[in-house]
Amino acid sequence: MTRVILHGCNGKMGQMISGLAVEDAEVEIVAGVDLRDDGHNGYPVFASLADCDVEADCVVDFSSASVVESVLVYCVEKNLPCVLCTTGLSQETIEKVGQASEKVAILRSANMSLGINLLLKLLKEAAGILAPAGFDIEVVEKHHRMKLDAPSGTALALANSINEELGNEYEYVFDRSARREQRPAREIGISAVRGGTIVGEHDVIFAGADEVITFSHTAYSRAVFGKGALQAAKFLAGKAAGMYDMSDVIG
Numbered sequence: 001m002t003r004v005i006l007h008g009c010n011g012k013m014g015q016m017i018s019g020l021a022v023e024d025a026e027v028e029i030v031a032g033v034d035l036r037d038d039g040h041n042g043y044p045v046f047a048s049l050a051d052c053d054v055e056a057d058c059v060v061d062f063s064s065a066s067v068v069e070s071v072l073v074y075c076v077e078k079n080l081p082c083v084l085c086t087t088g089l090s091q092e093t094i095e096k097v098g099q100a101s102e103k104v105a106i107l108r109s110a111n112m113s114l115g116i117n118l119l120l121k122l123l124k125e126a127a128g129i130l131a132p133a134g135f136d137i138e139v140v141e142k143h144h145r146m147k148l149d150a151p152s153g154t155a156l157a158l159a160n161s162i163n164e165e166l167g168n169e170y171e172y173v174f175d176r177s178a179r180r181e182q183r184p185a186r187e188i189g190i191s192a193v194r195g196g197t198i199v200g201e202h203d204v205i206f207a208g209a210d211e212v213i214t215f216s217h218t219a220y221s222r223a224v225f226g227k228g229a230l231q232a233a234k235f236l237a238g239k240a241a242g243m244y245d246m247s248d249v250i251g
Contacts, residue, residue, distance in 0.1 A: 002043060005056045043146050060082075081104055081238075081239060111153065111225070113228050117247060119217055121247070130213065131183070137207075141190075144194070145195050159188050169245065
């Protein structure tokens with residue numbers, strides 16, 4: 001049984017994970033952290049991690065970028081692995097994640113779904129074949145109107161996967177409105193759409209002469225991310241210090 005402290009337990013993802021954990025015999029949410037608590041969770045909820053004194057095997061964080069550094073401090077102090085699902089991190093915070101991973105196991109992923117992490121692998125193969133053949137590359141992501149960061153962490157992860165395969169020689173372009181010139185060959189356009197209740201849609205477009213190949217992933221429910229987070233927690237518990245990602249979980 002993997003015992004989890006759920007940071008951000010009363011947010012939409014936190015509540016989704018809480019429900020999924022009830023149905024999973026291999027994991028238990030033993031405590032939550034959130035600013036508000038109406039007593040309905042079935043486990044103790046603390047206003048901050050600093051107040052939490054419950055023993056656990058792993059922390060799962062689905063909160064906000066502004067408090068991630070405090071999560072890292074807590075995990076290092078308690079020697080607890082951390083599944084870090086929060087996106088929109090600053091470069092400074094990302095560096096602190098790396099520093100913390102020298103002391104505890106940290107799994108950081110822009111997207112916890114199995115499908116997206118398979119797509120990351122497939123895109124490498126596609127990029128290696130299509131980019132040298134002159135195909136242009138565009139990433140389009142769509143999310144609900146409440147999402148704060150843009151582009152999504154997943155869109156950047158998809159672009160990064162492609163760029164790594166291509167020797168990191170491609171520039172990311174987020175806005176062409178001020179440019180009046182032909183599209184350069186070595187760029188990856190990344191566009192963000194925000195509206196309604198879209199859970200998450202990502203399209204990667206390889207546009208060549210007379211043909212277009214599109215890789216698409218659509219999340220119809222937040223459950224796909226919650227299931228991935230719980231699988232990651234079970235994987236990470238007991239692991240040695242270091243940086244991990246979902247590719248380690250799916251093997």
